[in-house]
Structure formats: structure tokens, C-alpha cells
Amino acid sequence: xxxxxxxxxxxxxxxxxxxxxxxxxxxxxxxxxxxxxxxxxxxxxxxxxxxxxxxxxxxxxxxxxxxxxxxxxxxxxxxxxxxxxxxxxxxxxxxxxxxxxxxxxxxxxxxxxxxxxxxxxxxxxxxxxxxxxxxxxxxxxxxxxxxxxxxxxxxxxxxxxxxxxxxxxxxxxxxxxxxxxxxxxxxxxxxxxxxxxxxxxxxxxxxxxxxxxxxxxxxxxxxxxxxxxxxxxxxxxxxxxxxxxxxxxxxxxxxxxxxxxxxxxxxxxxxxxxxxxxxxxxxxxxxxxxxx
Amino acid sequence: xxxxxxxxxxxxxxxxxxxxxxxxxxxxxxxxxxxxxxxxxxxxxxxxxxxxxxxxxxxxxxxxxxxxxxxxxxxxxxxxxxxxxxxxxxxxxxxxxxxxxxxxxxxxxxxxxxxxxxxxxxxxxxxxxxxxxxxxxxxxxxxxxxxxxxxxxxxxxxxxxxxxxxxxxxxxxxxxxxxxxxxxxxxxxxxxxxxxxxxxxxxxxxxxxxxxxxxxxxxxxxxxxxxxxxxxxxxxxxxxxxxxxxxxxxxx
Amino acid sequence: xxxxxxxxxxxxxxxxxxxxxxxxxxxxxxxxxxxxxxxxxxxxxxxxxxxxxxxxxxxxxxxxxxxxxxxxxxxxxxxxxxxxxxxxxxxxxxxxxxxxxxxxxxxxxxxxxxxxxxxxxxxxxxxxxxxxxxxxxxxxxxxxxxxxxxxxxxxxxxxxxxxxxxxxxxxxxxxxxxxxxxxxxxxxxxxxxxxxxxxxxxxxxxxxxxxxxxxxxxxxxxxxxxxxxxxxxxxxxxxxxxxxxxxxxxxxxxxxxxxxxxxxxxxxxxxxxxxxxxxxxxxxxxxxxxxxxxxxxxxxxxxxxxxxxxxxxxxxxxxxxxxxxxxxxxx
Numbered sequence: 001x002x003x004x005x006x007x008x009x010x011x012x013x014x015x016x017x018x019x020x021x022x023x024x025x026x027x028x029x030x031x032x033x034x035x036x037x038x039x040x041x042x043x044x045x046x047x048x049x050x051x052x053x054x055x056x057x058x059x060x061x062x063x064x065x066x067x068x069x070x071x072x073x074x075x076x077x078x079x080x081x082x083x084x085x086x087x088x089x090x091x092x093x094x095x096x097x098x099x100x101x102x103x104x105x106x107x108x109x110x111x112x113x114x115x116x117x118x119x120x121x122x123x124x125x126x127x128x129x130x131x132x133x134x135x136x137x138x139x140x141x142x143x144x145x146x147x148x149x150x151x152x153x154x155x156x157x158x159x160x161x162x163x164x165x166x167x168x169x170x171x172x173x174x175x176x177x178x179x180x181x182x183x184x185x186x187x188x189x190x191x192x193x194x195x196x197x198x199x200x201x202x203x204x205x206x207x208x209x210x211x212x213x214x215x216x217x218x219x220x221x222x223x224x225x226x227x228x229x230x231x232x233x234x235x236x237x238x239x240x241x242x243x244x245x246x247x248x249x250x251x252x253x254x255x256x257x258x259x260x261x262x263x264x265x266x267x268x269x270x271x272x273x274x275x276x277x278x279x280x281x282x283x284x285x286x287x288x289x290x291x292x
Numbered sequence: 293x294x295x296x297x298x299x300x301x302x303x304x305x306x307x308x309x310x311x312x313x314x315x316x317x318x319x320x321x322x323x324x325x326x327x328x329x330x331x332x333x334x335x336x337x338x339x340x341x342x343x344x345x346x347x348x349x350x351x352x353x354x355x356x357x358x359x360x361x362x363x364x365x366x367x368x369x370x371x372x373x374x375x376x377x378x379x380x381x382x383x384x385x386x387x388x389x390x391x392x393x394x395x396x397x398x399x400x401x402x403x404x405x406x407x408x409x410x411x412x413x414x415x416x417x418x419x420x421x422x423x424x425x426x427x428x429x430x431x432x433x434x435x436x437x438x439x440x441x442x443x444x445x446x447x448x449x450x451x452x453x454x455x456x457x458x459x460x461x462x463x464x465x466x467x468x469x470x471x472x473x474x475x476x477x478x479x480x481x482x483x484x485x486x487x488x489x490x491x492x493x494x495x496x497x498x499x500x501x502x503x504x505x506x507x508x509x510x511x512x513x514x515x516x517x518x519x520x521x522x523x524x525x526x527x528x529x530x531x532x533x534x535x536x537x538x539x540x541x542x543x544x
Numbered sequence: 545x546x547x548x549x550x551x552x553x554x555x556x557x558x559x560x561x562x563x564x565x566x567x568x569x570x571x572x573x574x575x576x577x578x579x580x581x582x583x584x585x586x587x588x589x590x591x592x593x594x595x596x597x598x599x600x601x602x603x604x605x606x607x608x609x610x611x612x613x614x615x616x617x618x619x620x621x622x623x624x625x626x627x628x629x630x631x632x633x634x635x636x637x638x639x640x641x642x643x644x645x646x647x648x649x650x651x652x653x654x655x656x657x658x659x660x661x662x663x664x665x666x667x668x669x670x671x672x673x674x675x676x677x678x679x680x681x682x683x684x685x686x687x688x689x690x691x692x693x694x695x696x697x698x699x700x701x702x703x704x705x706x707x708x709x710x711x712x713x714x715x716x717x718x719x720x721x722x723x724x725x726x727x728x729x730x731x732x733x734x735x736x737x738x739x740x741x742x743x744x745x746x747x748x749x750x751x752x753x754x755x756x757x758x759x760x761x762x763x764x765x766x767x768x769x770x771x772x773x774x775x776x777x778x779x780x781x782x783x784x785x786x787x788x789x790x791x792x793x794x795x796x797x798x799x800x801x802x803x804x805x806x807x808x809x810x811x812x813x814x815x816x817x818x819x820x821x822x823x824x825x826x827x828x829x830x831x832x833x834x835x836x837x838x839x840x841x842x843x844x845x846x847x848x849x850x851x852x853x854x855x856x857x858x859x860x861x862x863x864x865x866x867x868x869x870x871x872x873x874x875x
Contacts, residue, residue: 035660037801092852098660099605100851103808106801107851110844118838226798230671233664241660270675274668278653281665285657343756369758381753383746390742397739398757406740406767407731413739456757 002140007259009139013148013217015255016155017210021228022235023162023247024206030242031179031199034090034101038108040229042078042204045112046211047220048120050074054127054216064133071154071212078208082201090200091193113225122222130216151213158209159248165202166244175199179242234277240290249288293320296460296492297342297373302351304337304516311337312348313516319460319494324486326503327496329513330536335496336378338513339462343375344368355460369399372459376452376466378496380445384438388429388448391437393420395455420455427451427481443474450482454491463495467502475499479506504528512536564726568719576714580786581830582823583718586725587783589822592806593732594775599804600812601736602768603748604658608666609803611650611673612773614795615643616780618677621690621790632695632720632785639781640774647773648766655765658751667797674795689791692784721782728775729819735771736815744768776803802829805847811857820859 025039036042053070089108093101134146166172178185178195186192210228211220235254239246254273261269280287297319304312311334319325327335340346342353344365353361360368383391396416397403411417424430427447432440437448450466463482467475483506486493497503503510503524510527512520520530527533567586571579591613598604619639623629629638654665677684684690694713696703697720704713735741743764747754755761784790793799802825809828810821828846832839854861 035664089848096851096855099599100855102605102607102660102663103804104848104851106804107844107847110840110847112844114838114841114844118841230667230797233668237664237668267679268676270679271672274672274675277668278665278672281661281668282653282656285661345756365755366758366760369756375756377753377756381750381756383749383753385745385749386742390745394739394742394746395757397742398759403739403743403757403759404764404767406735406738406771408739409734409737410739410742411737452753452757 002142005139006142006144007263009144009148009152011252011255011259012152012155014258015251016152016158017214018231018235018255019155019248019251020158020206020210020213022232022239022251023159023244024203024210025232026236026239026242026244026247027162027206028200028203029236031175032090032094032196033098034105035241036203037102037105037229038112039105039203039207040227040232041109041112041116041225042081043207043211043228044116044220044225045081046074046078046208047215047224048116048125048211049077049208050212051125051127051215051220052120054130055125058129064129067130067133071209074212074215075205075209078211079201079205082204083197085204086197086200087193091196109226109229113222116225117222120220124219124221126219127216128219145217147216151217154209154213158206159244162206163244171198231273234273237277237287238280240287243287243289246287246289293323295319296321296356298354299338299342300352300354302338302341302353303349304341304346305349310334310516312341312351314351315516315518317342317511317518319492320509321459322486322489322492323508324483324506325492325494326507326510327494327513328498328500328503328510329519333513334516335513336464337516339375339464339494339496343373343462345375369456369458373462374453374456374458374460375462376449376464378464378468380442380449382437382440382445382449382452384436386437387433388424388435388437388440389420389433391448391452392423392455393417395452396420396423399456423451423455426485427454428477443470443477446470446474447478447481450478454482454485457490459490459492461491461493463493465496465498467497467499475502482506560729564722567722571715571718576711579718580714581826583714583721583786584783584830585823585826586721587779587786587822588806588826589819590725590728590782591776591779591803592810592818592822592825593728594772594777594779595803596807596812596818597732597735597744597768597772597775599807600814600817601741601748602744602765602772604655604765604769605663605804606654606666606769606772607663607797607800607804608650608654608668608670609773609776610795610797610799611666611670612643612647612776613780613783613799613803614670614673614677614790614792615646616777616782617784617790617794618684618690618780619643619777620781620784621692624692624695625690630693630695631700632697633699635695635781635785636724636778640778643777643780644770644774647770647777651766651769651773655762655769667800670795670800671797674792674797677792677795684792687792689789691789692787694788695785717786721786724778724782728778732775733815740764740767805843807857808847809850809857811860813856814859814863817857817859821857824858 021039021043025036028034028036050070053074054067057067057070085108089104093104131145131147134150137144137146166175174190174195177188177190178192182192231254235247235250238253239250257273257276258269261272295318299315299317302312302315315338317338329335337346341348344363348361352359355371355373360371393410393416396419424433429444429448429451432444440448446466450463453461466482467478479502482493485491507524510522510524511518512533514536520527520533570582595606595609598606616639619642620635623635623638650669653669654662657665678686694704697716702716743759747759747761747764751761806821806825807818809825810819811817829843832842836842
């Protein structure tokens, strides 16, 4: 029984991180019609930056509780990167064929992967001090890191925050208008360039936050972004590219299947996920919640 | 006169808009027929339904007495129905020659040939050059379709559909956006191939001068239904038509 | 007219023969390392040539061609390990139908979509293979991969053992690959100039109109996918004896990205683009890896610059330059 509870918590933990990555990817696609292949790597940047900042802060003797503030800071750094990347690298390509847009983000991925290697070297870096700040829980006779619940909480908050931001604010209206019809939005006086930049930066923030919250529990390693991207693809393919609910449901499906997979069919766990994605694409090309 | 195509109570609705409201459309063999009417009257929808670009909500389409209502695009082309599009639809990366040759390959069931050079098929080559000659494009064979001027593109567009050697050819605004001189060239060519005998043409056209000059028969559509049907002379006398053409709303 | 056509074909054949002759004469002058590198380049060219039937001629961007390269390589590895086969010809004869089967399956699924969904679908399918190769280590050797000994060439006539065999292998294998490459180029050239090839380009340019010529679009796309995947798998088959080892890396999706990169580098709108791209990319990557630890960054920058400045690739830019010079010469 308690094992089941732990597995469910693990799935939710994993789903929170995956949702953050996939929702960002989906948001960027929904507004800008660009599939950002560098998205997983931006998640990795979030993890590295956060872990590095935490290391510095601990060395400076910052009280441990304050370390939590570094999570949004790590994500913010990635968002700042987004503010630079969008006008510099993506904007010249909006009028070009979508193959080129895809390839530019692939080029960005290659660049960022090596920037990470250059800045932090090839060794994994951890930030597990933060995990130790939150007390261990006892579930049945088993111990479980309380930090995971914090991550689940952040995931839930992010989902609510994003939903509110898109459906309950003026900026959200502008975002949705732009994603519906760019030219019309522009005619209505919406600054489309600014909306694009903001959407991309928000997407980056989400990815960065995903990296920031996972790094206290799993070390940042090279290649983590490349792996994450494919899983995020699976999520958005299942849920529907461009759909927020889709990202949420997709993240939950992928996480639960993965947890079950690791338990019961570890050899083909990933293969099963990709197959699910392929099958969804075949039966419902727009995903469960997509309409594009 | 032999009936080539007949629709029976054809209906298609988009939301509240009735694009085709119980249309009974008849095309006779060998005629040059024009479909006229204001924008949104349902002309293109009717052509889309007949060419399988749209599926009807209800009704029947008979071609040479065969029910083709549920045939796919390629089956209808095989049966002998071809069409062009309102906006020029060409293969811009292929030469003018290849644009036409491909129609012929497809018609003859040779488009799937993989291990043989397209230009080595002498029959197709001869016929392609012949079609290009008919449409006055002989000196453009090696030009990429994307590099043609608008009038030439329109001509090529019609030629591509014509090269399928259909029994029934639908042309959706073949002269829109071209000069008066080119209009005459396009319509002269189309009408000469119709007069030559093998093709029946249904043309959607806005320019009433062109319509009256070339058509054997004119059908006028309004709000998804037929408003008038007759020879150019009969249509000229028709009050409803005059009202619509002059933009006066119909009295109910 | 006919004469003109024939003359242009004679010219083309003459240029091709000259390039082939040049490639055949190179090895004694460039030494063993360069010969080996050039072999890799020719193999990459075959892979890109196959890939480009989809991107350049059918208008479909596959992000999963690593699957076909990988299936070719792993099939050879299995044949060597489990069936004790060591003949290159048998590798090709057995490997191609197996790869074609996989291409047919993946293609059947993928061509129902176009654009970005096609890309993601091919990517997802290729990653099924990657994760299997990675996880089923008792079959595939996992991340260690599988070793492949040097095969015999020409039905056992040429075999490689004893002292000096490495040098002999590199040399003979170069000519072997060159011959296969030449055949591939001719076959692909015929395919893209066949009625089928023209139909693919028509579908690429204007799907709706192509359908209204009576072409069955998804059937054509499927066959194109099948040929494309099989070509790329042939590259994988040729690659593995030279590399001596196959690992899941070649099934991983960034490798698909490299194939895309290759075609783009040479220019995917030209027939010879992927060939040039394959060779140039091989050198570019080799030297990038040799000179800097941060070769990915270098490649990434090259890729972005390429898209920004030379979207038609090397061949596209060169031919445009040639056109301009010709126009100048005339005036």
C-alpha cells in the first residue's frame, strides 16, 4: 500500500517537472508556431544555473531556508536568455519555411549544449542540500523525501498560474489573440513582436523552473536536456501541441506510464512511451486536446 | 443533346450558410457553359462538390449516368472530370514542360514509373509539346513555372487541367487578374478546344463581356441556388440577373 | 531539341566521370587517414542522398533518419555475430530488404502527416529503436554496442587478415564504397528524373493540385519514404565495417539532426547538394572534433550562419554565383 502511495507521489513529482518543460514548449509553439528543439537544453541550463548558484550561496553561508529563493532566480536567468535569443536568433526566420526555423533551434541546441560544457565542465553538479532542508517523511514504514512534495506543489502552482495568466489577464488575451491570428492581432494594435518575445521568455522560464526544481533531487548532467526534449515531445504529442491542458494531461500520462514502466517493464519503458506518442499521432493527429 | 453531368438535389451547408441549396445542375455534352453569380453565390462550392474537393451533405452526382457521388478525386479524374483553381495552382519548382507532362503521365497511369527517365517517353513528349503549342507556351518549355508572368501562369494552369484530356473541364475564374489581351487569349484557346469537340467546359467567370461572348449557355447562381439558366441572349433579358449584376437586392 | 537534350546529358556524364576518376586517383596521394575520411564522406553522401529524396524532392523533413542508418548498421552487426556472415555482399543483400521493411513500416505510419507532425512522428519512431538498442543490452550490447570484424569483399575474393591488412582494407574498401556510391548516384538521379520523381516534386510544390491530377499523394509519399530510408540504411551497412563498431549513438535523434545538417550544408534544392554536403560535413566535423573540445558549438554556429547566409547551401550558392558570372560574361 505504502509502496503504491510512493509510486503515485513519484509520478506526480515527475509529472510536475515534465509539465513545466512541456507547457513551455507548447506555449512557444502555440503562439509562435515554432517547435523549439533547444527547449530541453534550456531546461538543463536552468538546472545548472540553479545548482551553481546554490553552491555559491552555501559557500557564502546563506541560511539554508533562503536557498528556495534561488529556484525562481535560476528560472529567471533562463527567461533572460530567452529575451536575448528570440530577437537575435529566431526573429530573422519568421518569414522563412518552418524547416529553417526548426533547424535554427537545432543549431541553438548544439551551441547551448557546449556552452554548458564550457561553463560547468563535464562533471555532474548537485544541489542536494536543498533536498535535505525539507524533512524526510514516513509513509507506512518507508521514508520519502519531503522535497518531492514541494516540487509537486510548485508544479501545481505553475499550472494554476499559467492558466490564470493565459485565461484571466489582459496579457493572456493578447497572447491568445496573437496565437489565433497574428496579422489580425497586429491590426488590433497588439505589439506582436513584444508578445512573441514575452511568450518565448515565459516558455524559457517554465523550462528553467523545471530544471531548477529537479536539480536538488537529481544532479545536473550533460545530455539531460536532450533526453528531456524527447519526453516533452511525447507529452505534447499526446496532449496536443499548443494546448495547456494537453501538456498537463500528457505529463501525467507519461509520468504514470514511466513509473509503471520502470517497475514492470524497464527494458521497453521508453519504447512504450514513444509508441504511445506515435499511436496518438496516428489516431488523433492534433493530440488529445489540440485543435491546431 | 446528351446529358454529360447531372446533379440531383445537391446540398452543402457550412454552419448557417447554404453553399449549395438543392442544386439540380445539368451539363450537356460539348457545350461551353458559364457559371456566374456574385461572390459567395456557391459557384466554387458546386465545382468543389462535383470534383470531390468537398463532400455533399446530401444529393447525388451523376456523370454519364453513373453515380459518382462517393468516388474519390482520382476516380473522378479517371472518369473524365478535371478542374483548375481560382488561385493559380502550379508546380513552381518544375518546368512548364514538366507541369504538362506530369498531367499526361498521371492520366496514362505512368506517374508511378521509377526506373525510367521522364523525358525518354516520346509519346508523352510529343503530346506535351502539342498541348504547349495549343496554349501558346511553346517557347517557355524549359522555364520554371514559378518564373512565368501572371497571364502565362493562368494559361498553364488551364493547360495542366486540359492535358488530362477530360470529358468535362471545370475552370474556376481562368481570367481573373490578367490583362484584357490575355483574357482573350485564354478564352480563345479554351473555346477553340471546346469547339474542336472532345471537351465540355464549365467556366466560373465574373467578366460578363467574356461570359456573353464565349458561352453557349449561362447559369446564374445566387445564395446556393440557381436563379437563371439560358442562352446569353435569354440571360441578357432576365430581370433578376440584371438586378443582381447591378447590385440591386432581389425583391422578396 | 533532342540533340540538345542529349548533349546536355553527355556533358553531365562527362563531368560525373571526371569527378569519379578524380576520386579514384586520390588515395595514393592523400594517404591512409585521408582515404579513410573520404570513405566516411562518401558514406555520409549516400545517407544524405537518400534523406534528400524526402526533404528536397518530396518536401518532407524527417527527423528520424538515424533509424535507417542504424538499422543498416545493426543488421550487419547481427549478421556477423549471430549468423557468422562475413561477406560484404551478403550484408548488403540481406540488409537492404530488412531495412526496406522497416522503412515501409515507419513510412506507412509517418506519411499520414506532413510538416512538423511528420518530423515529430519520424523522430518518435526512431527513438523507439534507440531506446531498444540502448536497453536490450543482451541483444544489442547496450551502450557498448557491437563490434563488427572486417568483412570479405567481392564474394570472398578479397579478405583481410595478417600483417598490413588494415592498410589493404582501407584502400580496397574505399574503392568498394566508391563503386557503390557511383551506383547510388546514378540510381537516385534516374529516380528524381523519372515520372515518379517529377510527381514527388509536384506533390512537394502543390499537394492539392497534384491530387487533382489524379495522383495518390500518400502512396507516392510512402514509396519515396521507402526508397529514402533504404538508401540511408545502405549507408549504415557500409559504415559499420569501416567503423568496426556500432553503438546506439547512431540511432539517437541528434544523429538524425546531423543528416539534416548535411543535406542543408550542401543544399537540399540541388541534386548534388547532399553529396557535397556529406563529404564537407564529414571533414568539418572531423576537424572540429580534432581542434576543439567544443565542436558542437562550432557546428551549431555554422548551422545558424548557414541558414542565415546560405540557405541554399554550398551547391546552391556556387551555382548562383556561376549564373551571375555567366550573365556578366554575356553582357
